Amino acid sequence: MWYDVDPRSSVPIYQQLVQNAKGAVAKGVLMPGDKLPSVRELAALITINHNTIAKAYQELEREGVIETLRGRGTFVAARPESEAIWKGEERRKMIREMMNQILVEAFYMKMEEDELVELLEETVRDWYQERRDGK
Amino acid sequence: MWYDVDPRSSVPIYQQLVQNAKGAVAKGVLMPGDKLPSVRELAALITINHNTIAKAYQELEREGVIETLRGRGTFVAARPESEAIWKGEERRKMIREMMNQILVEAFYMKMEEDELVELLEETVRDWYQERRDGK
DNA sequence: ATAAGTGTACTGTTTGATATAGTACACATA
């Protein structure tokens, strides 16, 4: 499930939840309007403190991935048509940083320019293909 | 300089040093055989504890980026012709994870498949171009 | 031989983020 988590990982539990949820939404596993487990429910499911779940949900809401309605629950947000600018910038920066790391690691793997371009293109094609196929 | 660091960043200082050094070597700013500042020298330069510098140097050596010679100093390593397999795997895994994050962020930016492929290819081309030009 | 400079290895201590535990409140819904 998308909320599976590794408590022994060096990456914080709440961050794992954020990444997993974002990934699940991006891949179409979670659809806009879908209800997420309540903080206490999910806390019981994966044996994690409900405050930790809440922290993850709050970050997800900050990023516009989910919407929370007091007393009702949390739901996958509808993707906004025109996104707030600062979030676009935040994501642009993230992509630049990730790409830089990839380039450096590729260098140490002695990867050729064309080889890397091919690998990245293939990865992107596959990912969008899987998404179209419903994973 | 490659050893510039932000003490207020959420990413640990020693990790910043590792990333920066790897990046500098990959871009050709640091060349094989170049001598790095001694741990105490660099510690004084950027006002960081020398143990923190040592920790960064040890990680860099573990990754095969630098070589340390007792009593002599630390130097940028010559790139090995055939790298140990597990390190290749480590880097392959890193690239996969980075790519996944890029794909997710691109999704939230409503980026089209072709658009993303183009962006990535351009980034790679530019990076290798800069490297050829000596930055 | 001596002194200075190298990485390394300790012993402590402090700080901040993470996670837990327990409780409480305001809100929505059945």
Added chain:
DNA sequence: TATGTGTACTATATCAAACAGTACACTTAT
């Protein structure tokens, strides 16, 4: 009215990161 929702507290424990200080084995230049 009762239950379930997110949220907000307080308090505590744990761990990695960073600091401070010291010491040792090694290399090199004086």
